[in-house]
Amino acid sequence: MKNFLILLSMALVLPLVSCNENPATGEDAQGAYENPVVEAIMERRSVRKYQDRPVERELLMRIAECGINAPNAMNAQQWEVRIVDNKEWIQGMSDLQLSMMDSSAVAQMKADPSFRNAFRNGTALFVVAVKPSPMTFIDAGLMGENIMLAAHSFGLGTCCLGSSARFLNTPEAADYLKALQFSEGYEVQYIIAAGYPDEHPQAKPRNKEII
Numbered sequence: 527m528k529n530f531l532i533l534l535s536m537a538l539v540l541p542l543v544s545c546n547e548n549p550a551t552g553e554d555a556q557g558a559y560e561n562p563v564v565e566a567i568m569e570r571r572s573v574r575k576y577q578d579r580p581v582e583r584e585l586l587m588r589i590a591e592c593g594i595n596a597p598n599a600m601n602a603q604q605w606e607v608r609i610v611d612n613k614e615w616i617q618g619m620s621d622l623q624l625s626m627m628d629s630s631a632v633a634q635m636k637a638d639p640s641f642r643n644a645f646r647n648g649t650a651l652f653v654v655a656v657k658p659s660p661m662t663f664i665d666a667g668l669m670g671e672n673i674m675l676a677a678h679s680f681g682l683g684t685c686c687l688g689s690s691a692r693f694l695n696t697p698e699a700a701d702y703l704k705a706l707q708f709s710e711g712y713e714v715q716y717i718i719a720a721g722y723p724d725e726h727p728q729a730k731p732r733n734k735e736i737i
Contacts, residue, residue, distance in 0.1 A: 566675050571729060573683025574646040576721035580611065581650045585680055586720070590652065592676035596668040599661035605669055608706045610651040619702045620644040623693040640724070646685050648719025653694070655712040666715045673718055683723030690717045 586609045593607055610616060620643035624632050627644075635641055645651060652673050656662035674684040691714045694703055703714070 562679070563675075566679050568729075570675060570678040570684075571727040572685045573721075573723045573725060573727065574685055575640060575723070575725040576647045576649060576683060576719075577724045578642065578647075579649065579722045581682065581721060583609075583611065585682075586611065586650055586652075589673055589676045589680065589682075589720075593652070593654075593669045593673040596665070596672040598665040598668065602662075604657040604659070604662045605665055606655050606708055606712055607669065607673075608653045608655075608708070610653060610706070611649065615702065615705065616643055616645060616648075616651065619690075619694065619699065622699055622702070623690060626693060626696070626698065645687065645690060645717065645719040647721070647724075648685065649721040650719075652718040652720060653691075653706060653714060654716055654718070655706075655708045655714045657709075657711055658713055663715065670716060670718060677718075677720050681722070682720050683725075685719045687717045687719055690719075691715060 590607050590609055594603070594605070598605065623644045624635075635644065640647065654666055654669060654673075656666045670686060674686065677684045693699055694714050694717070708714070
């Protein structure tokens, strides 16, 4: 009889417990699903103005290490990343890029009193190259997101630059590309400008209807 009463009590209590475990909704739900990773994703924005302040080499190396820990097809790791914080390389490649750009676009960039280089004034660059294949292009994108989120978590700003990569792949920039010593057959996909931010852009609206 005693065992029966214990089982009956448990049967009555369990439904009450389950009733209290309903998923949070609305603002409660948003708070329930927050953590440092989510915060970094939601806070990170493209930065196009940087302080004239170098980034510590050790920090850049740590961020690059985060990049190569991104998922990649079959763990083939057919990607390479170069850290560029050499002022001469950055300024020289910037001058070359500007010489190849439309004059009106150059004038618009130089109209900004804070203009220093075509890499949005970044004091450091992450140059990412892959061995071309349908999967490595995806891998490169995953690496880039890791780099930018890691940089944000350390208080740095970043901006992913496709046009600068296009100029780096031209014959005119061959010497600059050669200096990076990528493996034969690898192609630069993008350049991530990085540095200590001199602006803090607000988030632009996102279309949640596509989810």
